[in-house]
Amino acid sequence: MPSTPIISDCQKHGAPAGEKCTIKATGGGAYKYADLFKEKLGICLDKEDEMDCLVAGSNFLLKAVHTEAFTYMDGQKEFVQIDHDDLYPYMLVNIGSGVSMIKVDGPGKFERVSGTNVGGGTFWGLGRLLTKCKSFDELLELSHRGNNRVIDMLVGDIYGGMDYTKIGLSSTTIASSFGKAISDNKELEDYKPEDISRSLLRMISNNIGQISYLNALRFGLKRIFFAGFFIRGHAYTMDTIAVAVHFWSKGEAKAMFLKHEGFLGALGSFMSYEKHGFLNLKVHQLVQQSPVDAYHGGDKIHDPPNGELNENRSIDCSICLS
Numbered sequence: 389m390p391s392t393p394i395i396s397d398c399q400k401h402g403a404p405a406g407e408k409c410t411i412k413a414t415g416g417g418a419y420k421y422a423d424l425f426k427e428k429l430g431i432c433l434d435k436e437d438e439m440d441c442l443v444a445g446s447n448f449l450l451k452a453v454h455t456e457a458f459t460y461m462d463g464q465k466e467f468v469q470i471d472h473d474d475l476y477p478y479m480l481v482n483i484g485s486g487v488s489m490i491k492v493d494g495p496g497k498f499e500r501v502s503g504t505n506v507g508g509g510t511f512w513g514l515g516r517l518l519t520k521c522k523s524f525d526e527l528l529e530l531s532h533r534g535n536n537r538v539i540d541m542l543v544g545d546i547y548g549g550m551d552y553t554k555i556g557l558s559s560t561t562i563a564s565s566f567g568k569a570i571s572d573n574k575e576l577e578d579y580k581p582e583d584i585s586r587s588l589l590r591m592i593s594n595n596i597g598q599i600s601y602l603n604a605l606r607f608g609l610k611r612i613f614f615a616g617f618f619i620r621g622h623a624y625t626m627d628t629i630a631v632a633v634h635f636w637s638k639g640e641a642k643a644m645f646l647k648h649e650g651f652l653g654a655l656g657s658f659m660s661y662e663k664h665g666f667l668n669l670k671v672h673q674l675v676q677q678s679p680v681d682a683y684h685g686g687d688k689i690h691d692p693p694n695g696e697l698n699e700n701r702s703i704d705c706s707i708c709l710s
């Protein structure tokens with residue numbers, strides 16, 4: 389699902405009659421939906437580079453929002469205070485359809501150092517085929533109730549229920565995702581969709597956590613921030629990524645997540661108005677509920693674990709056209 393992170397001031401202010409209305413947009417959606425916007429709304433999409441926007445959005449949030457970054461472990465969310473003078477360098481991992489790993493060295497200074505094609509699209513695509521789920525939310529919901537041990541081959545399955553202590557692997561470590569399916573003499577329909585979804589989510593989140601940490605290590609980066617629409621505040625996803633980073637770093641590094649994780653590109657494309665000479669970008673936090681709350685609410689597992697539902701506030705940005 390290519391995103392269409394677009395923030396418009398046109399609708400608010402209205403374009404003078406006969407004048408072309410143009411708004412900033414980024415991501416695949418800026419290409420995919422350009423004709424639709426033109427045809428249905430008469431709006432031209434002014435495309436901004438996706439990586440530029442992600443980094444601008446992330447830098448902005450980490451500086452402007454006091455409670456933006458948090459760690460997540462064993463169901464506990466802990467906000468991390470970011471020292472503005474000691475923010476860079478850091479690793480930004482954006483998990484959309486695919487995954488981009490970006491080393492950020494300063495405002496507008498970054499390098500996409502790695503990525504993986506096993507990302508959110510893989511979870512949703514494979515999950516849809518394997519479970520017949522009709523929506524991403526349904527697939528995610530299934531994973532809450534599943535047990536990955538039914539399908540994943542654990543170290544204990546290989547070593548007669550024992551830990552492999554010599555190389556530091558506990559019996560419950562996944563030795564091979566989906567590995568049990570080779571020996572079970574079962575067909576797809578013999579597995580519960582819940583268990584399949586859980587295994588898939590663990591496999592993908594674990595893999596992303598591992599690759600991210602190894603890349604952070606490669607560049608000596610202390611901090612890794614995970615963002616992107618794939619995460620959506622989902623406890624189990626964050627937990628798995630955090631465990632992977634903890635495991636591979638032997639406890640040296642901690643995964644951090646961003647409260648407004650799915651909107652970095654949108655925010656960055658909005659901020660590019662400033663770059664193009666629209667001065668007076670005004671930013672202030674509002675107390676209204678953000679879209680993040682909308683899909684976190686009503687579902688227990690998505691609730692912030694320490695009862696901070698009201699913590700999620702939207703960021704209201706406005707520009708004064710000069």
Ligand SMILES: Nc1ncnc2c1ncn2[C@@H]1O[C@H](COP(=O)(O)OP(=O)(O)O)[C@@H](O)[C@H]1O
Nearest residue numbers: 389390391415416484485508509512524617618
């Ligand atoms: N409601 C949803 N519908 C589809 N995908 C979703 C949804 N919520 C989260 N996702 C995840 O987000 C991914 C797409 O992320 P997004 O940032 O929109 O992608 P892209 O950057 O490729 O445009 C999907 O592959 C899926 O894993």
Ligand SMILES: CC(C)(COP(=O)(O)O)[C@@H](O)C(=O)NCCC(=O)O
Nearest residue numbers: 416484485486487488502503504505
């Ligand atoms: C091509 C992309 C930058 C597009 O971003 P997305 O729409 O997935 O958020 C991303 O899918 C990606 O980084 N894919 C991984 C490609 C790779 O490094 O193997």
